Amino acid sequence: MFFGVFLALSFVNTFSPQPSVYADEEDNLVMKANDAGEYFVTIHDNGSTLLVKAGAVTVAEVLEKSEVKIAETDIVEPGLDTVITSDYHINIYRARPALVIDGANRRYIMTASHDPKQIAVEAGLTVYDDDEVKMEFNNNFLEAGAVSTYRITRNGGRKLTLEEKLPYEVQIRYDYTKAKGERVLEQAGVDGRKVSVYDIEFEDNVEVSRTLVEERIVVEAVPEIIVEGARVSISPEREQCANWAREAGVSEADLEVAIDLIYRESGCRVDATNASSGAYGIPQALPGNKMATVGDDWQTNPVTQIRWMIGYVNGRYGGWSQALDFWWCTGVCRGVNKSGHWY
Secondary structure (H helix, E strand, O other): OOOOHHHHHHHHHHOOOOEEEEEOOOOOOOEEEEOOOOEEEEEEEEEEEEEEEEEEOOOHHHHHHHOOOOOOOOOOEOOOEEEEEOEEEEEEEEEEEEEEEEOEEEEEEEEEEOHHOOOHHHHOOOOOOOOOEEEEEOOHHHHOOOOOEOOOEEOOOOOOEEEEEEEEOOOEEEEEEEEEOOEEEEEEEEEEEEEEEEEEEEEEEEEEEEEEEEEEEOOEEEEEEEEEEEEEOOHHHHHHHHHHHHHHOOOOOOOOHHHHHHHHHOOOOOEEOOOOOOOOOOOEOOOOHHHHHHOOOOOOOOOHHHHHHHHHHHHHHHHHHHHHHHHHOOOOHHHOOOOOOOO
């Protein structure tokens, strides 16, 4: 792909509003996107440059929308999953053919690396600490053609140092202000790196075992953080009761179950009274004046009644879900009181 400065500027002029240009304190020209949340991204590809404007998307999405094709063996820095949150530079290192010679063993690969040892590793060969990997001229054009050639010289190494990936973990953060099913990437995950040193045991010059003797973390992994909506959907006729429950201290995580239980107990009526037992109010407390422990207005205030219910549910059952499970129990697990009311 060949594109230069002219094409890059044409791309911006044709597909995007003109950026504003201003002078900073040192009279340098600075280009800035007009629209909030959009950034200028410069793509460097084998000496060519493309300038595009993008929102807060990943590197992979920018390359796809810019019709920049990436081979599996190419290297892209920063990584394809990186989220763009400012003006950015993307570097693409294109893979090229390479031949790695290890004695009689010859491996052809496509690689974007320029480190001889790394190229040998990519070819599936083990390089011990005392080994040497050097680029050499291959005068056998029929074998190598225009391929870069690397040769491994074995020097009897008995240790192996490996730089290994530390996979990042995925963390879910629940946001009860967002609807269920809504997911937002808050922070892209980045793999860390660790260095491990092994003692190698050989038999007849063939590796038979490795013993880990040292391990150190070079770069800590950065977790991926996903914000997941967890706001429950409450029907309009139950929304007032849900607001009372929120004010009383019921979390959004418990709200759906709490409202279900409340309606099964009393229909969320502050003056609901059981004619046979005398259980009273939204939580059907028996006797009702138990609720005076959280407020003198226990007879008329739904928030006070639900606040008392929260303490009862947590103390007696361990939480709203457990309390609802108990409600569904048969008389065997409910004990002597089969009315379904709190006692």
